[in-house]
Amino acid sequence: MSYPNRRHFLVTGLAAGAAVTLSATLPATAARATSSGELTTDPFTLGVASGDPDHEGFVLWTRLAQQPLAEDGLGGMPQRPYTVQWQVYEDERCRHVVRAGVSVAAPEWGHSVHVEVDRLRPGREYWYRFRVGRYVSPVGRTRTAPHPLTYGGPLAMAFVSCAQYEHGYFTSYRRLAEDRPDIVLHLGDYQYEYTKDTYTIPGGNIRDHEGPETETLANYRQRHAQYKADPDLQAAHAAAPWLVVWDDHELDNNWADEVPEKPQNPQPNFLARREAAFRAYYENMPLRRTSIPRGIDMQLYRRIRWGRLATFHMLDTRQYRDDQGCGDGYRDCPASVDPARSITGAEQEAWLLDGFRQSRAQWDIIGQQVFFAQRDNNDGPAKITSQDAWDGYVASRRRITQGWVDAEVRNAVVLTGDVHAHWAGDLKLDYDDPTGPSVGSELVTSSVSTTGDGADSDPAAHPFLAINPHLKFYNNQRGYVLTRIDKDLMSADFKVVPRVQVPDAESYTRATFVMEDRVPGVRQTYLRPLDPALRRANEMTVEDTVRMETERP
Known part of the structure; x- marks a missing residue:
């Protein structure tokens, strides 16, 4: 150009x-x-x-x-x-x-x-x-979006998450820009808070963070600027309008409302840190004045309508959540089923349920941060699940799922980031009954760069898929998801960049899934043959997955 x-x-x-x-x-x-x-x-x-x-x-x-x-x-x-x-x-x-x-x-x-x-x-x-x-x-x-009374043409939507500057190049952003989507959703972990060499990958980090761990407004501004100066990220921003929401690393790993990651090691300045992080986030994102932060609070959940074709419900699952019940990792946790606990807070939950009731969209798309479907990593009677995800807030998940069922939402699709791997699956009201009906679909994007290159494997061989039959796909390479949304069909290409520890690698589609109008759940239509050069010696294990998601400082 x-x-x-x-x-x-x-x-x-x-x-x-x-x-x-x-x-x-x-x-x-x-x-x-x-x-x-x-x-x-x-x-x-x-x-x-x-x-x-x-x-x-x-x-x-x-x-x-x-x-x-x-x-x-x-x-x-x-x-x-x-x-x-x-x-x-x-x-x-x-x-x-x-x-x-x-x-x-x-x-x-x-x-x-x-x-x-x-x-x-x-x-x-x-x-x-x-x-x-x-x-x-x-x-x-x-x-611009289509007129509210029209569908417009097909919508090309891409979504991404988790870009750790030190772990690799932002090639996924470059390849996404080349796809020329109509809109991009960023589902959190836009930047990471750690100082140099704190969060490392095997073999050492590829690039270095400038400055200390981000705690002050000056720190967060500098860190955002370092990320924004990356030419691949700039290309993605210049390619299409973005809808952004944060997850945890925009402030502090696994934070929950006013509670830092490690409450046993108090951060007396945590609320000041939260205020600084929120202010810097607004300064660096294309957000409307309704999201201008006020002290330690920032209105980030919101609704964007794409004509009659799609409504995007963008959630904030950090600012209002109850603290994780039994720590952040994988646990058998009684608190996870406490009906009083919420990941969204009561006000946001009511807003979301009202949005379902008012929606006349062909597709209701929930853009949010952490894994929505159940992911049990134990094939026995006990449930061992991630307490930082919706599995740690089972009643909250049930109320929202029941909400779109009761509202007769035509097609419910949840988009997710956070876990540094591609996943696809069906959503249920009762995950203990695998024969029960599916009521929605979940698409999970891998990271842009976090945890480095990753590795390919047979997606069907992952033990999580055997334990959780509603989960249909897994891939542990870096990348993004590119979707095409029509009135009758939504397709999702799981795009892979096999190497992020070298610059400018090519991308390809590892798998394609479709969701048909009024048919809840995902259906695979394409799977690229496994590349032996990228395959790891042993298939992914439960322990590998848990380690990948929890090996953070």
């Missing part, structure tokens, strides 16, 4: 004045911003992004940083606001401006910019970019 030069930006910006509405008066901070000298180096080192589309518009994002890895988290920016111009185009060559305006990048918000663009046409592509002083940003591609 060839990008227009600065002169073209200025000319089209002036020409747009007669066709679009610009801000008649600037805020006081913007007025001050125009009175100081220009920046001396390119501030668009972190790329551009868009997100949370509706049928009239979307959010545009950028953050100014001349020195992204500056230890103070300020990105080498002077402590003053800057006026940033933005333009939206209806063509990829950026010749026809349809909306334009100015925004202010203020130092108190890390010089980030969040523009909520509206009054656009539904169901079509747009392109956008920013300018400050003499510098012009890269061009991003985005789109």
Whole structure:
């Protein structure tokens, strides 16, 4: 793609004045911003992004940083606001401006910019970019959702999770961008909090984190900037609008509400740390003003409608959950079945159940963080399950599953990250009755890079699938999931990048599953033959899976 030069930006910006509405008066901070000298180096080192589309518009994002890895988290920016111009185009060559305006990048918000663009046409592509002083940003591609009363065409949706910078290259982001999806869901662990060489893989990490473990606002800003400076991640953000939710590593491993990972080792500054992490997360994500954090709280669960075709219910399973009942790992835990315990909190649960009742979508898609279906790793009478996942909150899971059944949701699909492996399975009301009806489907994406290369194996040979017959697929390589959603069918390609410890590896589809309209559950339609060169000497064991998911500092 060839990008227009600065002169073209200025000319089209002036020409747009007669066709679009610009801000008649600037805020006081913007007025001050125009009175100081220009920046001396390119501030668009972190790329551009868009997100949370509706049928009239979307959010545009950028953050100014001349020195992204500056230890103070300020990105080498002077402590003053800057006026940033933005333009939206209806063509990829950026010749026809349809909306334009100015925004202010203020130092108190890390010089980030969040523009909520509206009054656009539904169901079509747009392109956008920013300018400050003499510098012009890269061009991003985005789109609006279909009109609420229409289905629109087929929807290409990709989802990803778990990108540990130190464990490998972000090649999955690059390959995802090349697929040109209509929308991308990021389901958490966008960045990791650890200092260098704390969370390591066999053979040693491939890259290093800058700075200490993230605890302060400066720490989190620096860490986000290090990730955002990665060209593969920038390519994925520029390729399509994103819907983002966090999991644990955006703050602290396995945190729960106001409780840190290890409450037996108190963090007296944990609430201040939470406030800093939330603020930095907002500063670095294409989120609407409804998600501006207020102290230690941030509204992240929300609903995005894609015409009549799909409704995305984006959940937050960290901020409101009860603490894990028996620790974070695999346990036989009586607290897991306590009906008083919740992973969503009462208010979010009520919001979700009401959304099911109100939905008229063809597909109701729940974008969330941790494994939803039961995963018992014991073939005996005791249930040994992960207490950090929905298995640690059985009653909460049952209420939500029963909620979409009672609401007669047409097609319920849960999307999941967290566990660093591809999975697919059927969802049940009663997992103790394998012959009982399926009531939904779950697709789980592997990690972008976390735990390194991984290895291929026969997916049917994994012991979890024998113990849990509702689980249909497993693969322990890195990658992402690319879906195509039509009125009558949703297909999911489990994309694999076999090597992330070397840059720029190719990707391929390991398996494809489909979900048919009004037929709950997943059905495999394609399985790539096992590559002997990538196969491990022994098949994956229960112990391997548990170790992979719990071997964290």
